Amino acid sequence: MNQSMNNPPVLRQISVRAAMDLLLHEGPMSRATLAKKTGLSKQTMSEVIRTLEESGWVQVKGIVSGKVGRSAITYEVSPEAGFALGVDLGATTVRLALVNIVGTIVDESESASRGLSGAALLSLVHDLVEAMLTRTGIARDKVLLAAVATPGVVDPASGALMLAPNMGDLSGLDLVKGLSEALGARVIVENDINAAMVGESWKGCSAGIENGAFISLGTGIGLGMMINGKLMKGAHGAAGEISYLPFGADPYSGESLERGALECAIGARGIQERYRAVSGQELAVRDILERAEAGNEAAFAAIAETARLTALLVVSVDAMIDPEKIVLGGNVGRHPLMVRLICEALPSCTRRQIAVEASLLGPRATMVGAVALALNQLHNMLFSPQALPSEMRLPG
Incomplete structure (x- = not known):
């Protein structure tokens, strides 16, 4: 039963919210403890718990002993x-x-x-x-x-x-x-x-950070930004579409207008084209990364130039939103070699100390x-x- 479907008074909705917030974050507790922590009366909290229990959202967890032989029923959110x-x-x-x-x-x-x-x-x-x-x-x-x-x-x-x-x-x-x-x-x-x-700020390396950024490099590229704990989306939901930043490739070309100049330069296709121009070979990006790690000069040059351009992107993001941390994700962005080369390139294009880390959650x-x-x-x-x-x- 959806609480909002029954249109209870706003004060009752606030009471329900307060109780559920505590049960979700702090775990099972008694009605008396809930009343104390929320500042609500015991009678009000008893009514709230009864409503939630009847609706199936809350269930009895167990009984705990109190002072002088008293015992209290504890409640928890029903997982199912x-x-x-x-x-x-x-x-x-x-x-x-x-x-x-x-x-x-x-x-x-x-x-x-x-x-x-x-x-x-x-x-x-x-x-x-x-x-x-x-x-x-x-x-x-x-x-x-x-x-x-x-x-x-x-x-x-x-x-x-x-x-x-x-x-x-x-x-x-x-x-x-x-x-x-x-x-x-x-x-x-x-x-x-x-x-x-959002994933990194909930369960990843940005947990507890109010101002952060996530740069993804893979098939395409993208940027997610969190300001004061809120996602930054823009007027049309297109904030962070960094593919269309006008550097890395000719921003006036037809392909740049379609895919974005920066994506043409550092997206997967751009890396493949850069490697092909040097070696004359066609390889998947993962294979180029493997060859670069093994010391292949053509592959390393292609990855190093990609990292150099990405470092400029990192500096741009840092200048725009001043995040506490910038997380690198995507199949290319979180690769250890790419992360290392980006971090090595940063001192050449900024005097600021920018915290950059690979995604903790990876593909998840x-x-x-x-x-x-x-x-x-x-x-x-x-x-x-x-x-x-x-x-x-x-x-x-």
Whole structure:
């Protein structure tokens, strides 16, 4: 039962939120302890717990002994009361995770997208979710919300995907509607690099940081920014589309206008072209990185130039938002050689000390971020006053 569906008084909603916030973050406790910590009366807290228990969101945990033989019932959030999905819908891979309402990931999977796009890709996502629910024995109606992270930006008017040249004909679909039908639940869509930023700030190397940045280098490139604990999205949701920064390649060329000058220079295709120009050979980026590590001059030169340009990007990001830390992610960005070369290049183009680290979550960063976004949205939808613009905290 959704708390907002019954439209209880705002003060009661605030009381419910306060109780759930404590139970989610601090674990099981008695009604008396909840009343003391929230400042609510014991009678009010008893009514709140009764409502939550009847609705299935809270359950009895056990009995603890108190002073002079007194005992108290402790309550906890019911883990099986509801679930959310986090989906990383990438150009080559689909990653899924199912999280319970307490914040525990109960199952996750990874599958190649097999070159599918459009409706066929959404059908694959549907099948993967169905397989996950069957595997875990969780009923579909228990999945209350899903967050899907994908490259590019969703047009709020049409639901179409924009600025995602690597995602094929998904750009012609109403993505939100299509995903909602495929997943059978309410869906929110977020940029994949923004989600990775959230993932690192929840469970990764940016945990506890209010101002951070996530730079992804891989098939494409992107930037996620968190300012004062909030994602920075911009007026049209396109903040962080660093592919289109006008350096690294000719910004006036047709390819730069389509894919972005900087992506043409340091995206996977740009690295391959740089290596081919020196060696005359065609190789996958992972193989170029392996050769560079082994000391191959042509491969090392291609990677070093990519790192030099990326160092300029790091300096630009630092100048714009002054983050406490910049995290490098993506298959290329988090590679140890790339991280080392970027850090070695920084002193040549800045006098500032910039904290740069490889992603702690690695390829799971975007999926974990999607889980965090889904969980946070679910908590706010269920337990936070709908009339107030405040948000609940994510459980640790």
